[in-house]
Amino acid sequence: MTSVGTVTAQQMHFAQPLPLRSGATLGAYWLTYETYGTLNADKSNAVLVCHALNASHHVAGVDTAGPEGWWDNLVGPGKPLDTERFFVIGINNPGSCFGSTGPMHANPDPAAQGKPYGADFPVITVEDWVDAQARLIDRLGIGQLAAVIGGSLGGMQALAWTLRYADRVRHCIGVATAPNLSAENIAFNEIARRAIITDPDFHGGHFYAHGVVPRRGLTIARMIGHVTYLSDDVMASKFGRKLRRGAEEGFSFGFDVDFEIESYLRYQGDKFSDYFDANTYLLITRALDYFDPAARFGGDLAKTFAGALAKYLLVSFTTDWRFSPARSRELVKALVTNRQHVSYAEIDAPHGHDAFLLDDPRYHGVLRTYFDRIAEEFA
Amino acid sequence: MTSVGTVTAQQMHFAQPLPLRSGATLGAYWLTYETYGTLNADKSNAVLVCHALNASHHVAGVDTAGPEGWWDNLVGPGKPLDTERFFVIGINNPGSCFGSTGPMHANPDPAAQGKPYGADFPVITVEDWVDAQARLIDRLGIGQLAAVIGGSLGGMQALAWTLRYADRVRHCIGVATAPNLSAENIAFNEIARRAIITDPDFHGGHFYAHGVVPRRGLTIARMIGHVTYLSDDVMASKFGRKLRRGAEEGFSFGFDVDFEIESYLRYQGDKFSDYFDANTYLLITRALDYFDPAARFGGDLAKTFAGALAKYLLVSFTTDWRFSPARSRELVKALVTNRQHVSYAEIDAPHGHDAFLLDDPRYHGVLRTYFDRIAEEFA
Numbered sequence: 001m002t003s004v005g006t007v008t009a010q011q012m013h014f015a016q017p018l019p020l021r022s023g024a025t026l027g028a029y030w031l032t033y034e035t036y037g038t039l040n041a042d043k044s045n046a047v048l049v050c051h052a053l054n055a056s057h058h059v060a061g062v063d064t065a066g067p068e069g070w071w072d073n074l075v076g077p078g079k080p081l082d083t084e085r086f087f088v089i090g091i092n093n094p095g096s097c098f099g100s101t102g103p104m105h106a107n108p109d110p111a112a113q114g115k116p117y118g119a120d121f122p123v124i125t126v127e128d129w130v131d132a133q134a135r136l137i138d139r140l141g142i143g144q145l146a147a148v149i150g151g152s153l154g155g156m157q158a159l160a161w162t163l164r165y166a167d168r169v170r171h172c173i174g175v176a177t178a179p180n181l182s183a184e185n186i187a188f189n190e191i192a193r194r195a196i197i198t199d200p201d202f203h204g205g206h207f208y209a210h211g212v213v214p215r216r217g218l219t220i221a222r223m224i225g226h227v228t229y230l231s232d233d234v235m236a237s238k239f240g241r242k243l244r245r246g247a248e249e250g251f252s253f254g255f256d257v258d259f260e261i262e263s264y265l266r267y268q269g270d271k272f273s274d275y276f277d278a279n280t281y282l283l284i285t286r287a288l289d290y291f292d293p294a295a296r297f298g299g300d301l302a303k304t305f306a307g308a309l310a311k312y313l314l315v316s317f318t319t320d321w322r323f324s325p326a327r328s329r330e331l332v333k334a335l336v337t338n339r340q341h342v343s344y345a346e347i348d349a350p351h352g353h354d355a356f357l358l359d360d361p362r363y364h365g366v367l368r369t370y371f372d373r374i375a376e377e378f379a
Numbered sequence: 380m381t382s383v384g385t386v387t388a389q390q391m392h393f394a395q396p397l398p399l400r401s402g403a404t405l406g407a408y409w410l411t412y413e414t415y416g417t418l419n420a421d422k423s424n425a426v427l428v429c430h431a432l433n434a435s436h437h438v439a440g441v442d443t444a445g446p447e448g449w450w451d452n453l454v455g456p457g458k459p460l461d462t463e464r465f466f467v468i469g470i471n472n473p474g475s476c477f478g479s480t481g482p483m484h485a486n487p488d489p490a491a492q493g494k495p496y497g498a499d500f501p502v503i504t505v506e507d508w509v510d511a512q513a514r515l516i517d518r519l520g521i522g523q524l525a526a527v528i529g530g531s532l533g534g535m536q537a538l539a540w541t542l543r544y545a546d547r548v549r550h551c552i553g554v555a556t557a558p559n560l561s562a563e564n565i566a567f568n569e570i571a572r573r574a575i576i577t578d579p580d581f582h583g584g585h586f587y588a589h590g591v592v593p594r595r596g597l598t599i600a601r602m603i604g605h606v607t608y609l610s611d612d613v614m615a616s617k618f619g620r621k622l623r624r625g626a627e628e629g630f631s632f633g634f635d636v637d638f639e640i641e642s643y644l645r646y647q648g649d650k651f652s653d654y655f656d657a658n659t660y661l662l663i664t665r666a667l668d669y670f671d672p673a674a675r676f677g678g679d680l681a682k683t684f685a686g687a688l689a690k691y692l693l694v695s696f697t698t699d700w701r702f703s704p705a706r707s708r709e710l711v712k713a714l715v716t717n718r719q720h721v722s723y724a725e726i727d728a729p730h731g732h733d734a735f736l737l738d739d740p741r742y743h744g745v746l747r748t749y750f751d752r753i754a755e756e757f758a
Binding site: 021022023024122123180181182183184186187188190191193194195197198199200216219220223224226227230232235236238239240241251253254255258259261262265266269282286289290292295321 | 403559
């Protein structure tokens with residue numbers, strides 16, 4: 001297994017505004033994407049990879065943005081999602097801060113006088129992202145995707161594809177995902193947003209003009225995220241009560257770093273606030289909160305998915321308390337009720353929600369087998 | 380069952396400085412406390428109630444501070460901790476913001492020129508609190524307590540009493556407590572502290588002089604607290620995905636309150652920042668982090684408790700993920716290993732960590748029976 005090597009991100013411009021679920025529209029916009037592998041003659045081997053909160057179009061290989069893609073362990077020659085057989089598309093969603101049009105880009109509204117969108121970037125939903133992705137798939141000349149795959153929020157996009165473009169997706173692979181967020185999930189998102197919005201350097205979302213960044217808020221948001229991505233178990237084994245200075249030196253009897261977990265969280269928070277956009281954080285967490293396709297079916301998931309034509313693979317991880325196995329099982333139950341095709345794997349992994357990014361052999365084994373089966377359809 | 384009625388908080392002054400675990404000392408200080416019931420002739424019916432993060436000496440009845448005490452459902456005439464039989468002492472710990480000497484009081488150090496301690500209030504530990512409490516118990520002329528009881532951080536104090544003053548406690552009742560905090564617990568405390576410390580209105584802990592309060596940080600801290608006190612289950616049943624404006628009106632497509640859980644958390648956070656002191660929050664969470672009596676026994680809890688003479692009752696709640704039943708069971712296992720007296724009740728309650736403050740009939744039944752048994756010792 002090797003890497004896809006050096007890749008170059010591409011940009012595609014869309015002059016036609018995108019109507020959004022809110023009733024607003026996103027004006028002319030750019031989407032950033034990468035592709036790996038070769039589209040076959042009948043264009044039947046395309047797989048779309050949807051990203052979660054803190055990721056982008058840069059799924060595999062090394063690009064000008066720097067280090068290897070966020071799912072490089074999954075996507076490449078000979079890897080479970082094998083780029084020698086599949087044409088893989090990584091796409092960055094609008095509202096992101098990694099290339100596609102987002103809050104830090106110029107607002108085309110003449111009233112904005114060329115200033116960045118900032119807080120005026122429209123609130124965008126999972127369904128809106130899927131619509132934006134579908135337009136890019138159109139322009140690539142692909143009528144039907146072999147599969148859409150994503151983890152966490154990316155899995156929600158994969159699910160939404162099968163509801164919104166039922167005849168354009170043969171397989172939906174949702175990893176560590178859920179049919180909607182629980183109250184507890186929304187609560188953590190809300191705390192993170194409040195930390196950002198109440199940071200004096202946020203300036204109502206128009207901080208770009210002030211030459212500052214709401215670092216404090218972003219740092220707190222990321223620290224909260226990290227605690228919820230990890231399991232209690234993995235935190236216990238990785239950090240436990242280990243002191244940064246070693247047990248002999250004991251406590252500082254102050255509020256600086258004593259425990260390694262404190263050091264880890266501060267480092268992760270600081271690093272994040274160096275590169276992540278605060279408005280993007282708000283937009284993406286709100287998209288998470290709002291996703292709830294069953295809402296207009298009175299919460300009935302079976303009814304929600306009744307018209308879907310895709311085959312599904314769902315994967316969850318035992319220690320994931322953010323998107324727990326119980327949430328995946330709700331989806332499985334609905335699909336089984338409808339006598340739809342669904343495979344489900346519950347992986348006994350200690351890493352919590354983060355497990356979907358790691359290369360646990362059982363997890364990757366399940367994905368490899370599933371993609372092998374998909375490849376037989378066009379072999 | 381009635382209330383203890385109107386009570387008056389009392390103050391006791393201690394001229395002798397309190398040596399602290401850090402090596403520092405707390406200068407002359409006041410402790411605020413309340414008592415309910417009557418001390419019997421041989422002073423054998425005294426029960427000390429230790430408070431957790433957001434509580435005080437005001438355990439039962441109504442006092443000048445306002446509403447009913449935080450454990451009023453437990454403590455009163457005819458209640459499980461029956462004030463017709465027991466002499467109950469509620470005590471406020473030093474470092475608190477509810478009466479005993481704390482960071483908002485004048486620093487006696489001449490260099491401080493009468494200014495509040497602020498960030499210079501010494502970091503204080505569970506063991507230091509217990510020492511302060513023991514001095515007050517001395518002054519009340521009580522040689523041995525019938526029991527020490529506390530929930531959460533209060534339970535840690537109850538445990539510490541049996542280690543530090545083994546012959547002065549007959550019974551230790553620890554509810555929803557733990558032998559130490561897990562990495563995840565410390566992580567949440569650290570995030571809350573960072574939110575406070577990085578709030579520009581914190582001014583390095585000397586905000587009193589600036590006439591401001593780090594409200595943003597305190598609000599975030601409290602919101603985090605609330606999410607961790609509640610179970611996922613109770614949040615789902617209390618709030619779920621309910622919208623504040625009702626389902627018909629749909630989403631705001633903005634970052635104001637959409638979901639009831641957001642409204643609840645903002646309200647709780649705001650209210651808290653009106654009355655709670657930021658330095659106290661730092662001090663109390665640090666005391667939680669540092670509590671770990673087994674550390675000097677290489678983590679061996681059985682060895683830690685080998686010299687304790689008290690009888691123990693431990694109670695945990697199935698949905699408490701902050702101080703989970705597994706943590707109480709560690710204590711039970713150690714005490715059983717030592718062939719010490721221990722009773723243990725694991726209550727199937729949906730309310731998470733907050734359950735220790737509620738009057739679940741099974742939970743209160745266990746406490747009533749246990750206190751009835753204690754009362755037989757001096758009847």
